[in-house]
Amino acid sequence: MATAQLPESPLPPLAELHDAARVVSIPTRTRFRGISTREAVIFVGPLGAAEFSPFVEYADDESSRWLAAALEYGWAEPAPPLRSAIDVNATVPAVPAKQVPAVLARFPGCRTAKVKVAERGQELADDIARVRAVREAMGADAFVRVDANGGWSVDAAAEALTTLAPFGLDYAEQPCATVAELAELRSRLTRAGVPVRIAADESVRKAEDPLAVARSGAADLIVVKAQPLGGIAPALAIIEEAQLPVIVSSALDTSVGISMGLHLAAALPAGMLAGACGLGTVALLAGDVAQDPMIPVKGVLSVRRPTLDEGALERFRATPDRERWWLERIERCYAALAARA
Ligand SMILES: O=C(O)CCC(=O)c1ccccc1C(=O)O
Numbered sequence: 001m002a003t004a005q006l007p008e009s010p011l012p013p014l015a016e017l018h019d020a021a022r023v024v025s026i027p028t029r030t031r032f033r034g035i036s037t038r039e040a041v042i043f044v045g046p047l048g049a050a051e052f053s054p055f056v057e058y059a060d061d062e063s064s065r066w067l068a069a070a071l072e073y074g075w076a077e078p079a080p081p082l083r084s085a086i087d088v089n090a091t092v093p094a095v096p097a098k099q100v101p102a103v104l105a106r107f108p109g110c111r112t113a114k115v116k117v118a119e120r121g122q123e124l125a126d127d128i129a130r131v132r133a134v135r136e137a138m139g140a141d142a143f144v145r146v147d148a149n150g151g152w153s154v155d156a157a158a159e160a161l162t163t164l165a166p167f168g169l170d171y172a173e174q175p176c177a178t179v180a181e182l183a184e185l186r187s188r189l190t191r192a193g194v195p196v197r198i199a200a201d202e203s204v205r206k207a208e209d210p211l212a213v214a215r216s217g218a219a220d221l222i223v224v225k226a227q228p229l230g231g232i233a234p235a236l237a238i239i240e241e242a243q244l245p246v247i248v249s250s251a252l253d254t255s256v257g258i259s260m261g262l263h264l265a266a267a268l269p270a271g272m273l274a275g276a277c278g279l280g281t282v283a284l285l286a287g288d289v290a291q292d293p294m295i296p297v298k299g300v301l302s303v304r305r306p307t308l309d310e311g312a313l314e315r316f317r318a319t320p321d322r323e324r325w326w327l328e329r330i331e332r333c334y335a336a337l338a339a340r341a
Pocket residue numbers: 033089090091114147149201249250251252277278279281
């Protein structure tokens with residue numbers, strides 16, 4: 001696992017983080033990557049709210065990078081925004097095709113959709129039906145992407161993408177699990193004349209070496225998330241080195257985490273952004289912590305920090321045992337960061 005990058009400034013004292021932490025548990029509208037509630041810590045930092053929300057099964061070493069990101073965003077000024085609004089994609093979970101119109105209705109004005117495929121327990125036929133439903137609902141000029149979360153072997157990906165390509169795909173995100181598989185798939189598709197670009201997500205954000213993808217020509221573009229990469233500054237450094245087009249995305253964050261993603265997207269050098277960003281996912285949550293939730297309007301989010309909603313923080317407050325679990329996780333991740341300082 002890559003070493004977590006530290007904020008430029010010294011770590012705030014642990015007691016300060018403890019006092020600043022609000023633990024919430026928010027139901028999702030649809031099951032998404034196996035979860036139906038999203039737990040997150042919202043820190044009220046000196047520069048604004050910051051989110052710490054590694055998925056519960058993530059180990060401390062990986063999660064400590066998410067903590068570094070929260071400390072950067074709540075305790076330091078982000079890189080100056082070069083744009084004030086960011087186009088976002090609709091995110092379509094692995095729902096039955098007949099539910100696609102209802103999901104898309106939560107993303108009014110989005111001209112790009114990202115569709116989850118290769119869900120465990122489903123068949124290629126389910127993916128085909130879902131992608132067809134999205135294409136039919138959005139029209140011929142929309143951008144449609146798929147995200148397999150590493151769920152296909154090279155053979156399965158080649159078959160699936162050859163079958164899905166006629167629907168017109170913007171790209172396929174993490175079709176296979178490893179960098180070597182992505183590289184093999186990419187050259188196989190090119191040789192077969194299948195016009196589908198490959199994007200790397202997990203191979204960047206969960207990798208020992210986030211630049212291996214770029215070096216080995218395994219992808220046409222990279223999906224970059226601020227929290228898992230340790231914050232906006234480390235993410236910008238990786239993007240600078242990778243020299244590949246970028247889509248900024250989120251991890252089913254509350255509006256607070258989304259605002260960090262927006263600031264990352266807004267700081268990208270001109271020409272690096274490869275299309276609409278995966279930052280519209282507050283629409284998939286059944287609640288939020290902001291007075292002004294980061295729900296896209298006409299397919300766009302404005303670049304800003306949200307204002308916390310005290311009532312919502314209370315309403316979605318986690319149970320005392322989950323609160324204790326998160327505070328202990330913060331302590332362990334903090335110790336991991338401090339040990340590297
Ligand atoms: O990119 C998007 O459209 C939304 C974010 C998303 O898909 C996601 C959310 C949580 C965990 C993993 C992923 C992912 O991109 O794989």
